[in-house]
Amino acid sequence: MATVASTASTVARRPGMPADSPTWTTMTRVLEHRVVQYRRTFRASIFGSFVSPALFLTAMGLGLGGYVSGSTTQTFEGATYLQFLAPGLLGAALMQTAANESMFPILGGLQWNRIYHAMYATPIRPRDIALGNIVWIAIRLALVGTVFALVTLAFGAVRTPVLLVLAVPAAVLTGLAFATPIVAFAATQRRPDTFSNIFRFGITPLFLLSGTFFPIETLPNWLQPLAWLSPLWHGVALTRSLMLGTVGDDPLLALIHLAVLGAIAIAGTLAAFRTFDRRLVGG
Protein backbone atom coordinates (compact mmCIF):
# COMPACT_ATOMS: atom_id res chain seq x y z
CA MET A 1 0.00 0.00 0.00
CA ALA A 2 2.99 2.28 0.03
CA THR A 3 2.26 3.20 -3.56
CA VAL A 4 -1.28 4.49 -3.19
CA ALA A 5 -0.09 8.06 -3.38
CA SER A 6 1.32 8.04 -6.85
CA THR A 7 3.54 10.81 -8.03
CA ALA A 8 3.04 12.31 -11.43
CA SER A 9 6.08 10.53 -12.86
CA THR A 10 4.95 7.03 -11.86
CA VAL A 11 1.55 7.83 -13.31
CA ALA A 12 3.07 8.66 -16.65
CA ARG A 13 4.90 5.36 -16.79
CA ARG A 14 1.95 3.28 -15.69
CA PRO A 15 0.43 1.26 -18.54
CA GLY A 16 -2.68 3.38 -18.76
CA MET A 17 -5.50 2.84 -21.18
CA PRO A 18 -5.58 5.30 -24.03
CA ALA A 19 -9.07 6.39 -24.95
CA ASP A 20 -8.71 5.08 -28.48
CA SER A 21 -7.42 1.62 -27.62
CA PRO A 22 -9.08 -1.08 -29.71
CA THR A 23 -12.38 -2.33 -28.45
CA TRP A 24 -11.07 -5.89 -28.68
CA THR A 25 -8.49 -5.36 -25.89
CA THR A 26 -10.93 -3.78 -23.48
CA MET A 27 -13.67 -6.19 -24.48
CA THR A 28 -11.57 -9.18 -23.44
CA ARG A 29 -11.48 -7.84 -19.87
CA VAL A 30 -15.27 -7.97 -19.72
CA LEU A 31 -15.04 -11.47 -21.15
CA GLU A 32 -12.54 -12.44 -18.46
CA HIS A 33 -15.04 -11.38 -15.81
CA ARG A 34 -17.65 -13.70 -17.29
CA VAL A 35 -15.15 -16.57 -17.41
CA VAL A 36 -14.28 -16.07 -13.72
CA GLN A 37 -18.00 -16.11 -12.90
CA TYR A 38 -18.56 -19.23 -14.97
CA ARG A 39 -15.77 -21.23 -13.33
CA ARG A 40 -18.02 -21.57 -10.31
CA THR A 41 -20.89 -23.25 -12.15
CA PHE A 42 -18.92 -24.89 -14.93
CA ARG A 43 -19.36 -28.53 -13.91
CA ALA A 44 -23.08 -28.46 -13.24
CA SER A 45 -23.62 -26.52 -16.42
CA ILE A 46 -21.70 -28.94 -18.64
CA PHE A 47 -23.45 -31.93 -17.08
CA GLY A 48 -26.81 -30.29 -17.76
CA SER A 49 -25.81 -29.72 -21.37
CA PHE A 50 -25.51 -33.48 -21.90
CA VAL A 51 -28.79 -34.42 -20.27
CA SER A 52 -31.18 -32.29 -22.27
CA PRO A 53 -30.16 -33.40 -25.81
CA ALA A 54 -29.95 -37.02 -24.70
CA LEU A 55 -33.53 -36.85 -23.41
CA PHE A 56 -34.87 -35.11 -26.52
CA LEU A 57 -33.12 -37.45 -28.93
CA THR A 58 -34.31 -40.51 -27.02
CA ALA A 59 -37.93 -39.42 -26.72
CA MET A 60 -38.46 -37.71 -30.06
CA GLY A 61 -35.73 -39.13 -32.26
CA LEU A 62 -35.96 -42.77 -31.24
CA GLY A 63 -39.45 -42.92 -29.73
CA LEU A 64 -41.47 -40.65 -31.98
CA GLY A 65 -39.09 -41.22 -34.89
CA GLY A 66 -39.58 -44.99 -34.76
CA TYR A 67 -43.34 -44.48 -34.76
CA VAL A 68 -43.27 -41.98 -37.63
CA SER A 69 -40.96 -44.08 -39.80
CA GLY A 70 -43.19 -47.07 -39.28
CA SER A 71 -46.42 -45.24 -40.21
CA THR A 72 -45.41 -43.24 -43.30
CA THR A 73 -43.43 -43.92 -46.39
CA GLN A 74 -42.10 -40.39 -46.41
CA THR A 75 -38.42 -39.99 -45.78
CA PHE A 76 -36.97 -36.81 -44.40
CA GLU A 77 -34.74 -35.43 -47.11
CA GLY A 78 -33.59 -38.96 -47.62
CA ALA A 79 -32.64 -39.42 -43.96
CA THR A 80 -34.11 -41.12 -40.92
CA TYR A 81 -36.30 -39.02 -38.67
CA LEU A 82 -33.60 -39.04 -35.99
CA GLN A 83 -31.10 -37.62 -38.48
CA PHE A 84 -33.63 -35.07 -39.66
CA LEU A 85 -34.52 -34.03 -36.11
CA ALA A 86 -31.02 -33.72 -34.60
CA PRO A 87 -30.01 -30.47 -36.42
CA GLY A 88 -33.41 -28.96 -35.64
CA LEU A 89 -32.97 -29.68 -31.95
CA LEU A 90 -29.41 -28.36 -32.03
CA GLY A 91 -30.48 -25.05 -33.57
CA ALA A 92 -33.47 -24.75 -31.24
CA ALA A 93 -31.37 -25.55 -28.16
CA LEU A 94 -28.89 -22.83 -29.00
CA MET A 95 -31.73 -20.38 -29.67
CA GLN A 96 -33.06 -21.03 -26.18
CA THR A 97 -29.65 -20.86 -24.54
CA ALA A 98 -29.04 -17.59 -26.37
CA ALA A 99 -32.35 -16.12 -25.19
CA ASN A 100 -31.72 -17.08 -21.58
CA GLU A 101 -28.18 -15.75 -21.54
CA SER A 102 -29.28 -12.47 -23.12
CA MET A 103 -32.04 -11.42 -20.75
CA PHE A 104 -31.53 -11.73 -16.99
CA PRO A 105 -27.73 -11.52 -16.89
CA ILE A 106 -27.82 -8.29 -18.91
CA LEU A 107 -30.65 -6.71 -16.95
CA GLY A 108 -28.93 -7.79 -13.74
CA GLY A 109 -25.65 -6.11 -14.59
CA LEU A 110 -27.44 -2.88 -15.43
CA GLN A 111 -30.18 -2.83 -12.83
CA TRP A 112 -29.64 -5.26 -9.96
CA ASN A 113 -26.02 -5.76 -8.99
CA ARG A 114 -25.12 -2.86 -11.32
CA ILE A 115 -21.69 -4.28 -12.09
CA TYR A 116 -21.79 -2.72 -15.56
CA HIS A 117 -21.85 0.67 -13.86
CA ALA A 118 -18.75 -0.33 -11.92
CA MET A 119 -17.06 -1.38 -15.16
CA TYR A 120 -17.95 1.92 -16.79
CA ALA A 121 -16.17 3.79 -13.97
CA THR A 122 -12.95 2.29 -15.35
CA PRO A 123 -11.48 2.70 -18.87
CA ILE A 124 -14.05 0.14 -20.06
CA ARG A 125 -16.69 1.69 -22.30
CA PRO A 126 -20.35 0.70 -22.67
CA ARG A 127 -19.74 -0.90 -26.05
CA ASP A 128 -16.93 -3.00 -24.58
CA ILE A 129 -19.41 -4.31 -22.04
CA ALA A 130 -21.95 -5.08 -24.76
CA LEU A 131 -19.41 -6.81 -26.99
CA GLY A 132 -17.76 -8.69 -24.12
CA ASN A 133 -21.10 -10.17 -23.13
CA ILE A 134 -22.00 -11.05 -26.72
CA VAL A 135 -18.67 -12.81 -27.23
CA TRP A 136 -19.22 -14.61 -23.95
CA ILE A 137 -22.64 -15.78 -25.13
CA ALA A 138 -21.00 -17.03 -28.34
CA ILE A 139 -18.56 -19.06 -26.24
CA ARG A 140 -21.39 -20.45 -24.14
CA LEU A 141 -23.26 -21.39 -27.30
CA ALA A 142 -20.17 -23.08 -28.70
CA LEU A 143 -19.82 -25.12 -25.50
CA VAL A 144 -23.47 -26.15 -25.42
CA GLY A 145 -23.41 -26.81 -29.17
CA THR A 146 -20.30 -28.98 -28.95
CA VAL A 147 -21.77 -31.08 -26.17
CA PHE A 148 -24.99 -31.37 -28.17
CA ALA A 149 -23.06 -32.45 -31.26
CA LEU A 150 -21.22 -35.14 -29.28
CA VAL A 151 -24.55 -36.50 -28.06
CA THR A 152 -25.98 -36.59 -31.59
CA LEU A 153 -22.86 -38.45 -32.70
CA ALA A 154 -23.36 -40.99 -29.94
CA PHE A 155 -26.94 -41.49 -31.13
CA GLY A 156 -25.73 -42.03 -34.69
CA ALA A 157 -27.87 -39.09 -35.73
CA VAL A 158 -25.32 -37.45 -38.00
CA ARG A 159 -24.90 -38.63 -41.58
CA THR A 160 -21.78 -36.56 -42.28
CA PRO A 161 -19.86 -36.33 -38.97
CA VAL A 162 -17.00 -34.46 -40.62
CA LEU A 163 -19.28 -31.54 -41.40
CA LEU A 164 -20.10 -31.12 -37.68
CA VAL A 165 -17.05 -28.87 -37.69
CA LEU A 166 -19.19 -26.46 -39.72
CA ALA A 167 -22.60 -27.43 -38.37
CA VAL A 168 -21.80 -26.37 -34.80
CA PRO A 169 -20.60 -22.89 -35.87
CA ALA A 170 -23.73 -22.58 -38.02
CA ALA A 171 -25.86 -23.36 -34.97
CA VAL A 172 -23.83 -20.89 -32.87
CA LEU A 173 -24.50 -18.21 -35.47
CA THR A 174 -28.19 -19.11 -35.27
CA GLY A 175 -28.03 -18.51 -31.52
CA LEU A 176 -26.27 -15.19 -32.02
CA ALA A 177 -28.99 -14.03 -34.40
CA PHE A 178 -31.26 -14.25 -31.35
CA ALA A 179 -28.80 -13.23 -28.66
CA THR A 180 -27.67 -9.91 -30.09
CA PRO A 181 -31.09 -8.28 -30.63
CA ILE A 182 -32.25 -9.58 -27.26
CA VAL A 183 -29.15 -8.18 -25.52
CA ALA A 184 -29.85 -4.85 -27.22
CA PHE A 185 -33.46 -4.98 -26.01
CA ALA A 186 -32.60 -6.13 -22.48
CA ALA A 187 -30.37 -3.07 -22.08
CA THR A 188 -33.43 -0.86 -22.50
CA GLN A 189 -35.42 -2.59 -19.75
CA ARG A 190 -35.63 -1.78 -16.05
CA ARG A 191 -37.77 -4.76 -15.10
CA PRO A 192 -37.94 -8.33 -16.45
CA ASP A 193 -41.70 -8.20 -17.17
CA THR A 194 -41.36 -8.32 -20.95
CA PHE A 195 -39.00 -11.28 -20.96
CA SER A 196 -41.74 -13.88 -20.59
CA ASN A 197 -43.46 -12.37 -23.63
CA ILE A 198 -40.31 -12.84 -25.69
CA PHE A 199 -40.57 -16.53 -24.91
CA ARG A 200 -44.34 -16.73 -25.30
CA PHE A 201 -44.65 -14.85 -28.59
CA GLY A 202 -41.15 -15.29 -30.01
CA ILE A 203 -39.06 -18.21 -28.91
CA THR A 204 -41.77 -20.84 -28.41
CA PRO A 205 -43.65 -20.33 -31.72
CA LEU A 206 -40.38 -20.29 -33.62
CA PHE A 207 -39.26 -23.40 -31.79
CA LEU A 208 -42.39 -25.22 -33.00
CA LEU A 209 -42.79 -23.82 -36.54
CA SER A 210 -39.31 -23.34 -37.99
CA GLY A 211 -38.77 -26.76 -39.49
CA THR A 212 -37.38 -28.07 -36.25
CA PHE A 213 -39.58 -31.17 -35.93
CA PHE A 214 -41.00 -31.49 -39.45
CA PRO A 215 -40.29 -30.02 -42.90
CA ILE A 216 -42.07 -26.69 -43.32
CA GLU A 217 -43.52 -28.06 -46.59
CA THR A 218 -45.92 -29.94 -44.31
CA LEU A 219 -47.41 -26.62 -43.15
CA PRO A 220 -50.34 -24.98 -45.04
CA ASN A 221 -49.11 -23.20 -48.18
CA TRP A 222 -49.91 -19.72 -46.92
CA LEU A 223 -47.82 -20.27 -43.79
CA GLN A 224 -44.70 -21.51 -45.55
CA PRO A 225 -43.31 -18.15 -46.76
CA LEU A 226 -43.40 -16.93 -43.17
CA ALA A 227 -40.59 -19.36 -42.40
CA TRP A 228 -38.31 -17.03 -44.31
CA LEU A 229 -38.89 -14.47 -41.56
CA SER A 230 -37.73 -16.90 -38.89
CA PRO A 231 -34.03 -16.77 -38.11
CA LEU A 232 -34.40 -20.22 -36.61
CA TRP A 233 -35.63 -21.63 -39.93
CA HIS A 234 -32.56 -20.26 -41.71
CA GLY A 235 -30.36 -21.61 -38.93
CA VAL A 236 -31.94 -25.06 -38.83
CA ALA A 237 -31.97 -25.37 -42.62
CA LEU A 238 -28.28 -24.46 -42.80
CA THR A 239 -27.28 -26.73 -39.92
CA ARG A 240 -29.35 -29.57 -41.34
CA SER A 241 -27.81 -29.29 -44.78
CA LEU A 242 -24.42 -29.68 -43.12
CA MET A 243 -25.34 -32.57 -40.83
CA LEU A 244 -27.10 -34.45 -43.64
CA GLY A 245 -24.37 -33.62 -46.12
CA THR A 246 -26.83 -32.05 -48.56
CA VAL A 247 -25.26 -28.61 -48.52
CA GLY A 248 -23.67 -29.20 -51.93
CA ASP A 249 -27.12 -29.63 -53.53
CA ASP A 250 -27.91 -25.95 -53.23
CA PRO A 251 -24.87 -23.96 -52.08
CA LEU A 252 -26.50 -20.65 -52.99
CA LEU A 253 -29.36 -21.29 -50.57
CA ALA A 254 -26.82 -22.13 -47.85
CA LEU A 255 -25.07 -18.83 -48.51
CA ILE A 256 -28.37 -16.98 -48.27
CA HIS A 257 -29.07 -18.61 -44.89
CA LEU A 258 -25.58 -17.66 -43.75
CA ALA A 259 -25.99 -14.08 -44.95
CA VAL A 260 -29.37 -13.64 -43.24
CA LEU A 261 -28.06 -14.97 -39.92
CA GLY A 262 -24.87 -12.94 -40.15
CA ALA A 263 -26.74 -9.77 -40.99
CA ILE A 264 -29.08 -10.17 -38.00
CA ALA A 265 -26.16 -10.90 -35.65
CA ILE A 266 -24.24 -7.84 -36.82
CA ALA A 267 -27.27 -5.55 -36.73
CA GLY A 268 -28.10 -6.83 -33.25
CA THR A 269 -24.56 -6.14 -32.05
CA LEU A 270 -24.64 -2.58 -33.40
CA ALA A 271 -28.03 -2.08 -31.76
CA ALA A 272 -26.58 -3.35 -28.48
CA PHE A 273 -23.77 -0.78 -28.73
CA ARG A 274 -26.38 1.93 -29.02
CA THR A 275 -28.62 0.75 -26.19
CA PHE A 276 -25.67 0.20 -23.83
CA ASP A 277 -24.36 3.68 -24.63
CA ARG A 278 -27.77 5.18 -24.04
CA ARG A 279 -28.34 3.29 -20.81
CA LEU A 280 -24.95 3.80 -19.16
CA VAL A 281 -24.03 7.25 -20.43
CA GLY A 282 -27.54 8.61 -20.19
CA GLY A 283 -28.51 12.12 -21.26
Next chain:
Amino acid sequence: MPIPASESSLIHARGLTKRFGSFTAVDAIDFDVAAGESFGFLGPNGAGKTSTMRMIGCTSPVTGGTLSVLGLDPNHDGARIRSRLGVVPQLDTLDAELTVRENLIIYGRYFGLARDECRRRADELLEFVQLSDRGTDLVEPLSGGMKRRLTIARSLINEPELMLLDEPTTGLDPQARHLLWDRLYRLKQRGVTLVLTTHYMDEAEQLCDRLVVMDKAKIVAEGSPAQLIAQYSTREVAEFRFAPGIQEKLDGSFNGLAERIEWLPDRVLLYADDGEHVVAASRERGIEPETVLVRRSTLEDVFLRLTGRSLID
Protein backbone atom coordinates in the same frame (compact mmCIF):
# COMPACT_ATOMS: atom_id res chain seq x y z
CA MET B 1 3.79 34.95 -10.90
CA PRO B 2 0.96 32.89 -9.44
CA ILE B 3 -0.15 29.92 -11.48
CA PRO B 4 -3.74 30.32 -12.65
CA ALA B 5 -6.15 28.04 -10.84
CA SER B 6 -6.96 26.14 -14.02
CA GLU B 7 -3.41 24.85 -14.37
CA SER B 8 -2.66 23.89 -10.79
CA SER B 9 -6.02 22.31 -10.02
CA LEU B 10 -6.94 18.67 -10.54
CA ILE B 11 -10.52 19.62 -11.27
CA HIS B 12 -11.46 22.91 -12.85
CA ALA B 13 -15.08 23.81 -13.54
CA ARG B 14 -16.55 27.04 -14.91
CA GLY B 15 -20.24 27.41 -15.64
CA LEU B 16 -20.56 23.62 -15.39
CA THR B 17 -24.10 22.64 -16.32
CA LYS B 18 -26.03 19.39 -16.56
CA ARG B 19 -29.50 19.25 -18.06
CA PHE B 20 -31.78 16.25 -18.50
CA GLY B 21 -34.30 17.45 -21.07
CA SER B 22 -35.83 20.57 -19.58
CA PHE B 23 -34.67 19.74 -16.04
CA THR B 24 -31.48 21.46 -14.91
CA ALA B 25 -29.65 19.24 -12.42
CA VAL B 26 -26.50 21.36 -12.21
CA ASP B 27 -26.78 25.05 -13.01
CA ALA B 28 -23.58 26.79 -14.09
CA ILE B 29 -21.37 26.05 -11.08
CA ASP B 30 -17.72 27.12 -10.67
CA PHE B 31 -15.18 25.32 -8.51
CA ASP B 32 -11.57 24.16 -8.38
CA VAL B 33 -10.05 21.24 -6.52
CA ALA B 34 -6.32 21.35 -5.86
CA ALA B 35 -4.03 18.31 -5.76
CA GLY B 36 -3.90 16.73 -2.31
CA GLU B 37 -6.99 18.55 -1.19
CA SER B 38 -10.03 16.96 0.37
CA PHE B 39 -13.08 18.59 -1.13
CA GLY B 40 -16.73 18.11 -0.29
CA PHE B 41 -20.07 18.67 -1.96
CA LEU B 42 -22.70 19.20 0.69
CA GLY B 43 -26.36 19.48 -0.04
CA PRO B 44 -29.81 18.00 0.40
CA ASN B 45 -31.04 15.18 -1.85
CA GLY B 46 -31.59 16.40 -5.40
CA ALA B 47 -29.21 19.36 -5.06
CA GLY B 48 -27.12 18.13 -8.01
CA LYS B 49 -24.23 16.52 -6.12
CA THR B 50 -24.37 13.13 -7.82
CA SER B 51 -24.82 14.66 -11.29
CA THR B 52 -21.72 16.75 -10.66
CA MET B 53 -19.78 13.70 -9.49
CA ARG B 54 -20.80 11.72 -12.56
CA MET B 55 -19.57 14.49 -14.84
CA ILE B 56 -16.24 14.57 -12.99
CA GLY B 57 -16.12 10.77 -13.22
CA CYS B 58 -16.58 11.00 -16.99
CA THR B 59 -19.62 8.75 -17.05
CA SER B 60 -22.11 11.51 -17.84
CA PRO B 61 -21.51 14.08 -20.57
CA VAL B 62 -21.26 17.77 -19.72
CA THR B 63 -24.20 19.78 -21.07
CA GLY B 64 -22.61 23.21 -20.79
CA GLY B 65 -19.68 25.18 -19.43
CA THR B 66 -16.13 23.90 -19.11
CA LEU B 67 -14.75 21.05 -17.06
CA SER B 68 -11.23 19.68 -16.94
CA VAL B 69 -10.22 16.71 -14.81
CA LEU B 70 -6.53 15.92 -14.30
CA GLY B 71 -5.86 18.51 -16.99
CA LEU B 72 -7.90 16.56 -19.57
CA ASP B 73 -11.26 17.11 -21.22
CA PRO B 74 -13.85 14.51 -20.15
CA ASN B 75 -15.61 14.74 -23.51
CA HIS B 76 -12.53 13.57 -25.40
CA ASP B 77 -10.41 11.72 -22.89
CA GLY B 78 -13.06 10.02 -20.75
CA ALA B 79 -11.44 6.59 -20.70
CA ARG B 80 -7.99 8.08 -20.10
CA ILE B 81 -9.26 10.12 -17.16
CA ARG B 82 -11.20 7.20 -15.72
CA SER B 83 -8.03 5.10 -15.76
CA ARG B 84 -6.63 7.49 -13.13
CA LEU B 85 -9.73 7.83 -10.93
CA GLY B 86 -10.97 5.79 -7.98
CA VAL B 87 -14.74 5.80 -7.81
CA VAL B 88 -16.87 4.80 -4.82
CA PRO B 89 -20.50 4.92 -6.02
CA GLN B 90 -23.47 5.66 -3.82
CA LEU B 91 -24.87 2.15 -4.25
CA ASP B 92 -22.65 -0.90 -3.99
CA THR B 93 -21.81 -2.37 -7.38
CA LEU B 94 -19.90 -5.45 -6.24
CA ASP B 95 -20.24 -8.77 -8.02
CA ALA B 96 -21.98 -11.01 -5.49
CA GLU B 97 -21.14 -14.11 -7.55
CA LEU B 98 -17.42 -13.62 -6.92
CA THR B 99 -15.30 -13.75 -3.80
CA VAL B 100 -14.05 -10.65 -2.05
CA ARG B 101 -10.57 -11.08 -3.51
CA GLU B 102 -11.83 -11.93 -6.99
CA ASN B 103 -13.81 -8.69 -6.99
CA LEU B 104 -10.57 -6.76 -6.54
CA ILE B 105 -8.56 -8.78 -9.04
CA ILE B 106 -11.12 -8.60 -11.81
CA TYR B 107 -11.45 -4.86 -11.23
CA GLY B 108 -7.71 -4.43 -11.58
CA ARG B 109 -7.94 -6.23 -14.91
CA TYR B 110 -10.33 -3.53 -16.12
CA PHE B 111 -7.45 -1.08 -15.80
CA GLY B 112 -5.21 -3.32 -17.85
CA LEU B 113 -3.06 -4.41 -14.91
CA ALA B 114 -1.24 -7.73 -15.13
CA ARG B 115 -2.83 -10.59 -13.16
CA ASP B 116 0.12 -10.94 -10.80
CA GLU B 117 0.03 -7.23 -10.08
CA CYS B 118 -3.73 -7.42 -9.46
CA ARG B 119 -3.24 -10.24 -6.95
CA ARG B 120 -0.45 -8.40 -5.17
CA ARG B 121 -2.46 -5.20 -4.91
CA ALA B 122 -5.60 -7.09 -3.91
CA ASP B 123 -3.82 -8.61 -0.91
CA GLU B 124 -2.37 -5.25 0.13
CA LEU B 125 -5.71 -3.54 -0.18
CA LEU B 126 -7.58 -6.24 1.74
CA GLU B 127 -5.15 -5.62 4.56
CA PHE B 128 -5.63 -1.87 4.27
CA VAL B 129 -9.41 -2.15 4.66
CA GLN B 130 -9.12 -4.93 7.26
CA LEU B 131 -10.75 -7.64 5.19
CA SER B 132 -7.77 -10.00 4.77
CA ASP B 133 -9.54 -12.82 6.60
CA ARG B 134 -12.59 -12.54 4.28
CA GLY B 135 -10.69 -12.73 0.98
CA THR B 136 -12.03 -16.13 -0.08
CA ASP B 137 -15.62 -15.49 1.10
CA LEU B 138 -18.37 -14.56 -1.30
CA VAL B 139 -19.45 -10.93 -1.14
CA GLU B 140 -23.07 -11.50 -0.23
CA PRO B 141 -22.79 -12.37 3.50
CA LEU B 142 -20.63 -9.28 4.22
CA SER B 143 -22.10 -6.50 6.34
CA GLY B 144 -22.86 -3.10 4.83
CA GLY B 145 -19.69 -1.63 6.34
CA MET B 146 -17.54 -4.44 4.97
CA LYS B 147 -19.02 -4.02 1.50
CA ARG B 148 -18.26 -0.30 1.61
CA ARG B 149 -14.69 -1.02 2.67
CA LEU B 150 -14.38 -3.54 -0.14
CA THR B 151 -15.73 -0.93 -2.57
CA ILE B 152 -13.12 1.53 -1.33
CA ALA B 153 -10.38 -1.10 -1.69
CA ARG B 154 -11.64 -1.81 -5.21
CA SER B 155 -11.50 1.88 -6.11
CA LEU B 156 -7.82 1.93 -5.06
CA ILE B 157 -6.70 -0.98 -7.23
CA ASN B 158 -5.41 1.36 -9.97
CA GLU B 159 -3.60 3.60 -7.45
CA PRO B 160 -5.77 6.59 -8.35
CA GLU B 161 -4.63 10.19 -8.06
CA LEU B 162 -8.17 11.33 -7.48
CA MET B 163 -10.91 9.56 -5.54
CA LEU B 164 -14.59 10.30 -6.04
CA LEU B 165 -16.75 9.18 -3.13
CA ASP B 166 -20.52 9.58 -3.45
CA GLU B 167 -22.04 9.45 0.03
CA PRO B 168 -19.42 6.97 1.25
CA THR B 169 -20.92 6.25 4.65
CA THR B 170 -24.66 6.58 4.12
CA GLY B 171 -26.50 3.80 5.91
CA LEU B 172 -23.58 2.62 8.05
CA ASP B 173 -23.49 2.28 11.82
CA PRO B 174 -21.17 4.59 13.82
CA GLN B 175 -18.37 2.03 14.22
CA ALA B 176 -18.31 1.31 10.50
CA ARG B 177 -18.36 5.01 9.68
CA HIS B 178 -15.44 5.80 11.97
CA LEU B 179 -13.36 2.95 10.54
CA LEU B 180 -14.09 4.23 7.04
CA TRP B 181 -13.21 7.80 7.96
CA ASP B 182 -9.95 6.57 9.42
CA ARG B 183 -9.04 4.79 6.17
CA LEU B 184 -9.99 7.81 4.08
CA TYR B 185 -7.95 10.06 6.31
CA ARG B 186 -4.92 7.83 5.79
CA LEU B 187 -5.36 8.08 2.04
CA LYS B 188 -5.52 11.84 2.34
CA GLN B 189 -2.28 11.80 4.34
CA ARG B 190 -0.67 9.86 1.51
CA GLY B 191 -1.53 12.67 -0.86
CA VAL B 192 -4.59 11.21 -2.59
CA THR B 193 -7.05 13.92 -3.56
CA LEU B 194 -10.51 13.15 -2.19
CA VAL B 195 -13.74 14.54 -3.58
CA LEU B 196 -16.84 13.45 -1.72
CA THR B 197 -20.50 14.20 -1.46
CA THR B 198 -22.33 13.87 1.79
CA HIS B 199 -25.27 15.14 3.73
CA TYR B 200 -23.65 14.25 7.01
CA MET B 201 -22.22 17.38 8.58
CA ASP B 202 -19.90 15.48 10.90
CA GLU B 203 -18.48 13.66 7.89
CA ALA B 204 -17.81 16.93 6.10
CA GLU B 205 -16.16 18.39 9.22
CA GLN B 206 -14.04 15.26 9.68
CA LEU B 207 -12.85 14.85 6.13
CA CYS B 208 -13.10 18.06 4.13
CA ASP B 209 -10.47 20.79 3.93
CA ARG B 210 -12.86 22.77 1.85
CA LEU B 211 -16.41 22.32 0.73
CA VAL B 212 -19.21 23.83 -1.26
CA VAL B 213 -22.84 23.78 -0.24
CA MET B 214 -25.16 22.97 -3.14
CA ASP B 215 -28.86 23.71 -3.18
CA LYS B 216 -31.27 23.54 -6.12
CA ALA B 217 -28.49 22.88 -8.67
CA LYS B 218 -26.35 25.85 -7.58
CA ILE B 219 -23.42 26.44 -5.24
CA VAL B 220 -24.66 28.65 -2.43
CA ALA B 221 -21.53 28.82 -0.27
CA GLU B 222 -17.90 27.81 -0.33
CA GLY B 223 -15.10 27.63 2.21
CA SER B 224 -13.47 25.53 4.93
CA PRO B 225 -15.84 24.20 7.61
CA ALA B 226 -14.53 26.87 10.06
CA GLN B 227 -14.88 29.66 7.50
CA LEU B 228 -18.43 28.65 6.67
CA ILE B 229 -19.40 28.59 10.33
CA ALA B 230 -17.81 32.01 10.87
CA GLN B 231 -19.53 33.43 7.82
CA TYR B 232 -23.00 31.92 8.07
CA SER B 233 -23.41 31.23 11.75
CA THR B 234 -22.13 32.44 15.12
CA ARG B 235 -19.62 30.85 17.43
CA GLU B 236 -22.33 29.45 19.70
CA VAL B 237 -26.01 28.62 19.71
CA ALA B 238 -28.35 28.71 22.72
CA GLU B 239 -31.33 26.38 22.36
CA PHE B 240 -34.35 27.20 24.53
CA ARG B 241 -37.17 24.72 25.11
CA PHE B 242 -40.37 25.61 26.90
CA ALA B 243 -43.28 23.90 28.57
CA PRO B 244 -46.30 23.56 26.24
CA GLY B 245 -48.03 26.84 25.49
CA ILE B 246 -45.24 29.10 26.75
CA GLN B 247 -43.24 29.61 23.56
CA GLU B 248 -46.20 31.12 21.69
CA LYS B 249 -46.51 33.95 24.26
CA LEU B 250 -42.85 34.98 24.04
CA ASP B 251 -43.20 37.03 20.88
CA GLY B 252 -40.55 39.75 20.98
CA SER B 253 -39.10 38.82 24.37
CA PHE B 254 -35.75 37.78 22.88
CA ASN B 255 -35.33 40.90 20.74
CA GLY B 256 -31.79 42.21 20.73
CA LEU B 257 -30.32 39.28 22.66
CA ALA B 258 -28.71 37.48 19.70
CA GLU B 259 -27.39 38.05 16.21
CA ARG B 260 -30.09 35.86 14.79
CA ILE B 261 -33.12 34.17 16.28
CA GLU B 262 -34.80 31.14 14.77
CA TRP B 263 -38.26 30.04 15.94
CA LEU B 264 -38.85 26.33 15.46
CA PRO B 265 -42.06 24.51 16.45
CA ASP B 266 -40.40 22.89 19.46
CA ARG B 267 -37.66 25.35 20.41
CA VAL B 268 -36.06 28.75 19.89
CA LEU B 269 -32.45 29.02 18.66
CA LEU B 270 -30.42 32.10 19.53
CA TYR B 271 -27.22 32.50 17.51
CA ALA B 272 -24.55 34.48 19.40
CA ASP B 273 -20.83 34.41 20.03
CA ASP B 274 -21.37 34.02 23.77
CA GLY B 275 -24.22 31.63 24.50
CA GLU B 276 -23.97 31.81 28.28
CA HIS B 277 -24.35 35.57 28.11
CA VAL B 278 -27.58 35.14 26.14
CA VAL B 279 -28.92 32.74 28.75
CA ALA B 280 -28.09 35.10 31.61
CA ALA B 281 -29.62 38.07 29.79
CA SER B 282 -32.81 36.17 29.06
CA ARG B 283 -33.13 35.22 32.75
CA GLU B 284 -32.92 38.92 33.63
CA ARG B 285 -35.86 39.49 31.29
CA GLY B 286 -37.83 36.89 33.19
CA ILE B 287 -37.82 34.24 30.47
CA GLU B 288 -38.23 30.82 32.10
CA PRO B 289 -37.32 27.95 29.74
CA GLU B 290 -37.79 24.32 30.68
CA THR B 291 -34.31 23.45 29.39
CA VAL B 292 -31.45 25.43 27.88
CA LEU B 293 -28.56 24.04 25.86
CA VAL B 294 -25.57 26.12 24.89
CA ARG B 295 -23.44 24.50 22.18
CA ARG B 296 -20.89 25.42 19.56
CA SER B 297 -22.17 26.18 16.11
CA THR B 298 -21.74 23.35 13.62
CA LEU B 299 -21.78 22.95 9.91
CA GLU B 300 -25.32 21.70 10.34
CA ASP B 301 -26.42 25.20 11.40
CA VAL B 302 -24.78 26.59 8.27
CA PHE B 303 -26.35 23.92 6.14
CA LEU B 304 -29.85 24.46 7.49
CA ARG B 305 -29.53 28.20 7.21
CA LEU B 306 -28.44 27.96 3.57
CA THR B 307 -30.71 25.19 2.35
CA GLY B 308 -33.72 25.72 4.60
CA ARG B 309 -35.48 23.46 7.04
CA SER B 310 -38.30 22.24 4.87
CA LEU B 311 -38.18 18.58 3.98
CA ILE B 312 -36.93 17.79 0.48
CA ASP B 313 -38.21 14.56 -0.99
